[in-house]
Amino acid sequence: MTPTGESGELRTPPVAAAVFGKRIAMAEAFVAILADTGISHGLIGPREAPRLWERHILNCGLLHYAIPEGESGQPVIDVGSGAGLPGLVLAIARPDLHIHLVEPLSRRTGWLSGVSAQLDLDNVTIHTARAESLWDQLSAPWVTARAVSGIVQLAQWTLPLLEPGGSLLALKGSRAHEELTESRARLLRLGAVDAAVETFGEGMVADPTIVLRVTIGDSIDRRRFRRQAPSSAGSARRRADRPKSGRTSGSSSRDRGRRTR
Numbered sequence: 001m002t003p004t005g006e007s008g009e010l011r012t013p014p015v016a017a018a019v020f021g022k023r024i025a026m027a028e029a030f031v032a033i034l035a036d037t038g039i040s041h042g043l044i045g046p047r048e049a050p051r052l053w054e055r056h057i058l059n060c061g062l063l064h065y066a067i068p069e070g071e072s073g074q075p076v077i078d079v080g081s082g083a084g085l086p087g088l089v090l091a092i093a094r095p096d097l098h099i100h101l102v103e104p105l106s107r108r109t110g111w112l113s114g115v116s117a118q119l120d121l122d123n124v125t126i127h128t129a130r131a132e133s134l135w136d137q138l139s140a141p142w143v144t145a146r147a148v149s150g151i152v153q154l155a156q157w158t159l160p161l162l163e164p165g166g167s168l169l170a171l172k173g174s175r176a177h178e179e180l181t182e183s184r185a186r187l188l189r190l191g192a193v194d195a196a197v198e199t200f201g202e203g204m205v206a207d208p209t210i211v212l213r214v215t216i217g218d219s220i221d222r223r224r225f226r227r228q229a230p231s232s233a234g235s236a237r238r239r240a241d242r243p244k245s246g247r248t249s250g251s252s253s254r255d256r257g258r259r260t261r
């Protein structure tokens with residue numbers, strides 16, 4: 001648990017300087033915002049306040065070591081950003097990346113926009129949308145997510161957002177190895193060519209960050225995703241489109257998913 005000062009303010013753990021470098025003051029400002037409007041707007045539980053650094057900011061910040069430095073502006077799509085975890089934390093730690101925050105709840109994206117402006121972040125774009133509604137609009141070599149869904153459902157929502165050879169980086173807890181063992185065959189059937197558990201921050205923090213990395217090959221058959229993983233919004237739309245007498249007509253999910261990459 002992060003020690004607090006006499007007045008109850010959160011003390012920055014020394015390791016944070018190594019993770020955030022020159023942007024440590026921005027990370028501290030984000031912690032203060034989370035402890036204030038993050039809690040009052042219901043994006044984070046009040047009991048999280050004393051452990052914002054260890055459980056949230058460092059856990060997400062260490063994820064940046066999973067993404068090698070490349071060209072400036074390299075895109076990353078963070079799915080189910082909620083309170084900006086890990087997306088906003090990555091944007092703070094890595095000004096060389098451009099982070100797309102994808103979150104369907106407008107109450108949350110409204111808050112995320114305000115926080116990005118408050119922190120003066122110029123490497124963030126916010127999308128009020130479900131991941132699967134952006135398959136034809138957005139792609140990146142990296143997709144990140146924390147606490148959004150089990151790995152198979154998450155892969156069904158997010159692998160079509162990856163560029164060829166790209167990776168889904170899912171932040172996980174101590175069950176990551178078990179989850180991978182249970183899911184590996186289904187991930188491979190979805191088009192993954194590799195899946196592995198990696199840890200970051202060993203020797204730096206008490207609880208290193210655990211990442212389940214799922215990498216796709218040069219192409220994935222996107223039709224398979226449209227058939228296997230209709231989003232709840234998608235299925236509702238298809239139900240609404242269906243003629244009352246029964247069989248579907250017009251543009252079917254198979255037609256819409258013809259493009260293969």
Ligand SMILES: C[S@@+](CC[C@H](N)C(=O)[O-])C[C@H]1O[C@@H](n2cnc3c(N)ncnc32)[C@H](O)[C@@H]1O
Nearest residue numbers: 079080081082085102103104130131146147148
């Ligand atoms: C439990 S919260 C986790 C939020 C944040 N990632 C964190 O670690 O605190 C899960 C978030 O995923 C979002 N979500 C659920 N399904 C989604 C989908 N298909 N596409 C994008 N976001 C989704 C929810 O709206 C919610 O904000």
